[in-house]
Amino acid sequence: MRTLEGGIQYFWCKTCQRKFADNDALPGMHTPIPQVSSSLNMYYSGMSIDEIRLHLDQEHNNKPSDSTIYDWIKRFSTEAKGATDTYKPNVGDVWLADETVIDLNGVKAFFWDCIDVKTRFLLASQLTYNRTSQHAKNLIEMAVKRAGKQPKKLITDKLGAYVEGAESALGGDTEHIQTKGFIVQPNTNLLERFHGSLKSRTKVMRGLKTPEGASMILDGWLVYYNFFRPHESLENKTPAEKAGIKSTMQNWRDVVVQSRGTNLNYDTGELLARLPEWQRLTRPSVDMGTPTRYGLTKKKKGVMKKRVKRAPVIEVARMPMITAISLNRRKSR
Secondary structure (H helix, E strand, C coil): CEECHHHCEEEEECCCCEEEECCCECCCCCCEHHHHHHHHHHHHCCCCHHHHHHHHHHHHCCCCCHHHHHHHHHHHHHHHHHHHCCCCCCCCCEEEEEEEEEEECCEEEEEEEEEECCCCCEEEEEEECCCCHHHHHHHHHHHHHHHCCCCCEEEECCCCHHHHHHHHHHCCCCEEEECCCCEEECCEEHHHHHHHHCHHHHHHCCCCCCHHHHHHHHHHHHHHHHHHCCEHHHCCECHHHHCCCCCCCCCHHHHHHHCCCCCCCCCHHHHHHCHHHHCCCECCCHHHCCCHHHCHHHHHHHHHHHHCCCCCEEEEEEECCEEEEEEECCCCC
């Protein structure tokens, strides 16, 4: 056991001949789990990566690069989406579909969303550069697949693409209502409320240059909106809770911890007690000052010298008219 700079303890495993640090970080990472999870939460709340870096520097004296933070976002957003895609929400029979405009690297793009009115659960989202009936159909089909059923009523705006798209995806069993204000109940403008809750998404998508990156962030934001972000209109519950989903992930910290394939509540003492199972080890680095007694390379060379048998040496002696070959086996030392 050694204590180096910053008060971080390093441990040496005699079994696998590796070192690991007691820094509350995942294997292969240097930043502690609480900092990673808070960075994800800040990003999907609308903070930029530069603002997140400034926060980590001021609060934790940690200065990760922009690419490092973006790698966290990509990795754990993908894992969160994969872990939550299997849940089937218990949604109502009235759905709302809408599209909004966003500037993506100087090009006009469109967000398509389909939300359940009862639970506010965001069933499907997609990002396109056009607004065609095929895009409307794809959105509705994704929503039906996620909910496991068709709605009795689908409310959209006056966009003509919804007419053919809804008919192709739902047939004639669903009533399609087109309106300007999305007013279903007196004094209740669902569109205004919905867009108000999605304001942070526009901030999240700023600076993205490729559709692939934008789609990945959109998937992560979908998880954040449905599973992690409480709504005042839902009595401070998340849409997932309102839809009857009991998820093991309640926040981004749970996503980071469970990315190791366990539901164990992260604690340093518990981790150290389960080292053989976790394999939470990293290769020794040069700046950590590996003691000379761990000169593994020299030891291995010494063992190999003992094991290798010396091969016979062939000596060629030239004699007049005759070439004599004598074999001389050296005695092993």
